[in-house]
Structure formats: C-alpha cells, structure tokens
Amino acid sequence: MKERYDPAEIEARWQERWERDGAFRAADDSDRPKYYALEMFPYPSGRIHMGHVRNYAIGDVIARTQRMRGREVLHPMGWDAFGLPAENAAIERKVHPAEWTRANIESMRVQLRRMGFSYDWRRELATCDPEYYRWEQLVFLRMLERGLAYRRHAPANWCPSCETVLANEQVEDGACWRCGSRVEARALEQWFFRITDYADELLEGCDRLEGAWPERVLTMQRNWIGKSIGAEIRFPLDEPRHAGAGEISVFTTRADTIFGATFLSLAVEHPLVLEIARGTAREAEVREFVDRVRGMARSERAAGKEGVFTGGFCTNPLSGRRMPIWAANFVLAEYGTGAVMGVPAHDQRDFELARAYDLPIVVVIQPEDRALDPERLTEAWEGPGRMVLSGEFDGLTSDAGKVAVAKALEARGFGRATIQFRIRDWCISRQRYWGAPIPVVHCEGCGVVPVPDEELPVVLPLDVPFTGEGGSPLAKSEAFVRVSCPRCGGPARRETDTMDTFVESSWYFARFACPDETTRPLDPARTRRWLPVDQYVGGIEHAVLHLIYARFYTRVLRDLGYVEVDEPFAHLLTQGMVCKETIACEEHGWLYPDEAADGHCKRCSRPVTIGRMEKMSKSKRNVVDPDELIARYGADTVRLFCLFAAPPERDLEWNDQGVEGAFRFLNRLWRLVHGVRERVSTAAAVPDLEGMTERSRTLHRQTHRTIRRVTDDVADRFHFNTAVAATMELVNAASRFVEDGGLDDEAGPAVLAEALRSLVLLLAPVVPHVTAELWAALGRDTSLAAEPWPLADDGALEQESVVVVVQVNGRLRGRLTVPRGASEEHVVEQALADEGVRRHLDGGSPRKRVFVPDRLLNLVV
C-alpha cells in the first residue's frame, strides 16, 4: 500500500476494474426497485467543458447514492449527435460531419471515463446512428397518420446564417438561439408537429410537477403555453373589400369592455390593411407606415404607440358604433387574429393610441371604489368593475359581463367564447444536411407520400458536397432526391428537409431503457420498467426548449402506445453555471490569466480590469480545462470541488485555491486512514457503549450524527456542499481523536474504525476512486459501489447530558449542562442560580417562561 496519495494511478486502476466488472450495468429484470438518474446528454462538440463536468458530477452522486441505498439504478450516457457545427466543420475543414462527430464522441467518451462516472456504457447511443433515427422516422410516420405531423405553407423564422428555419422556441428576441443572427420572415412549406393539441395537457401537467420541478421552469413553461380565456368577436365591414372578408375577427379577454370599443387596430402584416386602403387617397400613407413598421425589429417596434387610419370602417355588433379601422405598430400578427378591438378606457395601449390620434374614449367599466371620468383619465383602467353605458349589460361585474357578452355575441352570430394559446405548432423542418431525414417523398401525381415502414431508415447519403453555399447539401444529392413514388411508381422527389435536432432529444431518455431494441422504437415492457426518469439534471437554458418538447413528445409516444407515462421527468434539478472571473485589457480585450501579471497586461503594460464572475467561455478566455485539472489533481478532486463549492442550483464560482483545498482534504483523509489502518480493527464489532470513555463516546456519536446529516443532505435535499462539510468535520474529529490518544481507549480502535468506515461510505458517491482505494486499505474486499449506505443509529445519538440555552427576553444569556430530559422546574431552578442569567433578570422574577425540553429556556421579565 502506497503512503502517498497518487490519484492518477488509483483512478486509472479503479476505472478499469469497474469496466471489467460491469459495475454500473442496470439490470432490466432486477427485483430491486428501480431508479433512473439522467443528465442532459451532450452535443459532441469535441471537448468536455466544466459545465458538463459539474452537471455529470451532480448526476453521478445521485446515481451512486441511490445504488448504495438499494435501488437498481439506470444511469446512461449518449450523444446528441446531429446538428449544425458538424456541417460547419465539414465546410471549414473538409471533414465529413459523420467523421467529425465520430471522432468527437471518441475523445469525449475518454474524457468522461476519466471522470469515473458510473454509466452503464452498454446503453450508449448516438442520435446520428441510423439505428436510432430510423425509429424516429417511424414515429414520424405514425404521427403523420394521426395528423400530429403535417405540412403547411407558413411564414417561417429564417436564420440567414444557419440557412434554415427555426421553431418559435428557438428565436430569442428576434435572433437565432444558436448564432445570434437576426431572424427573417420567409414564407415556406414546412413540417410541423401539432404541439398545440397538447397545450392544455402540458399546462395542467405543470400543476402536477409543482414541487418536483423548479418553480421558475414551470412559470416559464406556463408563460410559453400562454393560455388566455376570452372571446372571438367579429366586426362587420362597412364595405366588404376583400373576397370573402365581410368582417374582421378579433380575440379579446375583455369582452365585457366591448361597448367601449371605439376603433379597431390591425397588425401591419394583416392582409386587410393594404386591401382596405387600396385605391383610396390613404393608400400611400398606409403603405409607407406598413413598410416602415415591417422593417423594424420587434424590440424597436415597442418604442411608442403609432398607427395609421386605413380609411375603412366597421360596426360594433353590440353598441352599433361605427368604428374606424387602424393599423397599429403594437398589434402582433402572430397572436390571436392579428387584429384587436380598441378600448382606450380599459387598455393602456389603446389609450395611448387614442390620445395620440384623438380617438374617442368611452368608460364602460367603473371600479367599485371610485368613478372614472373619461375627460380626466390619465391612464386606462384595466382592473375589474361594473359595466356602464353597456345597454342590457349595465350593472354586471366584469367577470359576469365577459360570459354574458360572449353569449349574446354567439346568439347573434357575431362571435363566441374561445380560448387562445400563445404556443404554436412546433416547426421541425430544417433545411440542413446533418439531421434525421423526414421520411416522405413528393410525387407529382400522389402528392406527399410516406416512405413505407419497411423501407426505413431513410439513411443520410454520405457522398454529398459541402460547399457552404446555397441551401441544404442534401438537396444537391441527385441519388438521394430522385426516387420513384412508393404508391404509383412514377417519378418522385425525396423530401430533403431534416428534423430539428430537438426531436432526437425528445425521446432519447426512453430509448435508453431499451437501446438494443431492433423491431420497434421502444419496448413497452422495458419503458414500463424504467420510465419516468426519476431525477433529471441539466441546465436552465432548456426550460422552454428541450423540456417542453420532451413533455409533448412523451405524450405522443404514450398515445401511440410506446410508453405509459405522461411526464418524462419526475424530478428536475437545474444546476447553475460554472463561472470564473475575467481579465480584460483595454487594448487587447479579454486576457488569459497568464497574459497578465501584477494587475498589468504583459503585452502593453496597461492595468487590467478584473471583471466579475462570468460563465466560462472560450471568448472570455476564462475557461478551465478539465483534462488539465484531472492530470494535476485527479478526477476525485475535481468532482469534490464541483460539489463542495456551491449548492447545485447556484452558479459555481471557480477558484483555483478552492480546488487546492479540495485536494488537501483528500490528502488529509488519505493520511488519516493510512496512519492508523494497522491499529484499527477492521472487523471490529459495533462498539459497546457501556463503559466507553467520554472521548470514544463522543466520536461514536459524531459518526452517527454525520451519517444522519449526510443522508439528509445528499439523498433528500441535494445539498452536496453541506454533506461534504459534514464529512470534513468528522475527519477533523477523527484526527483529533487519534492525536489525543483515543486509540488507547478500550473501545478506541472499534470506534475509530467505525468512523473511518462511515467516512469512506459517505464520500463514496462524491469521490469514488479514493474511497474505493481506502475501502481496500481498511481491509475490505467488497465493491464499495455496491456496499449498502450506512444507517445512523439513534441510540448512538442519544446523550445523557445536554446543553440547554437560557435566554432572557429572547436574548442568549447563558448555557446549562443538564441531564437529558431534565424537567422545566429543574432547568429553571438552575438558570435562576446562574450568575450571568440573574444579572439580566434585574432582581425581578420571570413573568413568563418558554421551555423547549433539552433545547432552550426563555425567561420573560
């Protein structure tokens, strides 16, 4: 046994051993209760970064802890392997995307193995494997049959840089989520998944995830789904201009304000805007406004309320008022009908527009506590109240009015109660090569024809040109595109759109249950066994992307009979980012740490600015390379620091000295065990409490208190940082025990052995290699990973005397050591005899006292 802690040698040896023993294989047929621990699988970019390390370290502790607690744990790993970077690499470096991806997976797998994560590598999968995406294609065909997948000509979000369309979820503030380019509107034929069919269910599901998912993720999903209960109202046009358009339909959540509607506002994209103005004197002005507003980014449009009168009028179906039709910059084309009724007294935006253009303001809702005067209104009243100037509805409350007005409209044929969602169908078409081909062909005679099941997979052709110019490389592959129609045999063209890569990540967790299934997408018996994922761990950035798609897709798989669960992820932990301070020079921008010395830039000698903690990124030059750290300290130190430095949901501030501290701790633990291993009895029976010395008893008690704390922190709360802190305290206590000669006590060796054994077990999920080594050093030949989690012995925790805190008027004034279970009378008597306490009583006697047995006495004077 080596005296020095040498992580490189230890870690390689144990990793090999785990590999050989298949230590982390999940048995499909075990009698033990299952536990499915999963972390979001990585995109194979080429290198593991600290964000991955933190994510997977958290997941690994959870998986290993559950395994020790007797669960049959499924903890798989795979690769989210389709995506644009592979194609860019092909263009820039002339490497085929498949080859580039394969090589990246190889090197990242090596990195992950070096971290010692407890994966069942037999279940590894890569989504670019035809054996994976063939089943995705099959599910697509089933969705097509059910109308859950459909094709539609629609304005799409086009990213000019990525040369593809994007789903709404993938557009952030008008820009591409991946590259940041300004997204353009393009009308294209696109494939969609009917996620709107599941909008209500996804929303209700959020309620059931309450407490199991972070509140903010649920809030973000609820907002994204955006359910609004209201009414659709149709306003007849004075002069029907457009073929079939004798009316304009709006959506409102405030049907109760309809008598206050004095105008109509249309989005500039609304087809009737130019139609109404055409050929009139207003045409030029309207066209100018429409062009100007359309040219603006969405964020710029918000600047101020602007509009233009189109020249047309319609009639308010209930009040009979003749209402001018305006085009306004704030009306969204993509929400509702792209048209709204203008109620300036009760909607702030309408109010501002009315003020700017002198449109009439009519108060039709009066709040309960005051009377609104339309002449002196400074802002819209958007709150509830009673309806006035609303004919037959006068006196109704807003809520009652909403229902009554909708009913009346329906009865008269001018509208109906309806529900509007913000979420829209998921656009899954991508005009890119490196993705799963959509399995249909276009036949001149038959139209869209599904590829027959038995012809799946539609495999990506390998021999396509990557020029970086002009559209999808797939479309340029004649061999791929030219096919004969499966239905009529005539000439046909294969679909060249591929699926959004978020489709692959919407079901990979289910495929992990049965990755070797060769006859169908999923094996229901095994998905029943493993799903749902008990604990999912990943970044918050997927709150409305991956996580909502996966929830939708899981329900589709359920309705297709492949899985039985509604929700894919029973519990979600969103870990914080890994941050590090940044260094900036005003001349040379972001600097690497070694480009600065003594606060100055080495190149230009200017003083540098130490920036705040920022998420690690190459561009900010504040990344830390996991490989370098592992080489220097070992994987255990890296894991320990990641878990100890901050609670998992919070951002972790990287600190080189903190890593050093983690390494020191492992060395201390190592020395402690090796310093006494000859003297402690590894086979020692449970220490006998009777006749034990006080110091032995104290260590024994602290051991069990630590077991309890770590168990609570790790298993129930995921507070790994405090769990580690508790083990550090026990190491300190055990070291002191040895120094103080505790081993000379009769029970000393047994008590110390128990402490060390417990430490090794409690730390095993966090630092699996060094603990495995120490387990052997303590004479154990069993596999630590399969060892049962220690149990705290309540008896050991009991003390015969306790310290009771004495407060006077709620302030700490003394401490008393009394027998456990001492009566109130006894404690009060002692407290009153205490000099420190008596001084604060000012000679008076307590008016009241609060007694918490074995804890506290509060005297009130």
Next chain:
RNA sequence: GCGAGAGUGGCGGAACGGCAAACGCACCAGACUUAGGAUCUGGCCCCGAAAGGGUUGGGGGUUCGAAUCCCCCCUCUCGCACCA
C-alpha cells in the same frame, strides 16, 4: 413593465421560528524545517483591555423568541417582454 430568485465576514457559503457566521478559501501568528507554495497548532464579523455590548440590504409588523414568517422600500441576477 411583468414574473422568478437572491441580498449574511475579505471570498465561496452554513444556519428549513430557538446558540448567526458550520465547512472551506484567503489572510495573520507560531511550530517543524537549509527552505516552504508541504504538514501541524492557534487566531480571524464590529466596538471593547476585559466584563460585556452590537451585527444577517433599509424600515415596519407577527412572536416569549425572526437571517428565517408577513407588509413596504432599495439593490442585484435571470427569464418574459406590447400576448389584446
């Protein structure tokens, strides 16, 4: 603007109505050393020589007792952002 979260030593962070600052980092002093960037010991919120007193962004409240619960305000971070 709306929503969520946070605000505690020099720093990361503990304390789920009952001893504020566990654990670690940094720092200071000492020991061992030719040496220390190893290891060990001690110190380390503020005032005070001490006894003692004060302290959890600010203000109010509930309570015997509040970092913790409630209300108002301030600051920061993140998300959404004209959703009719």
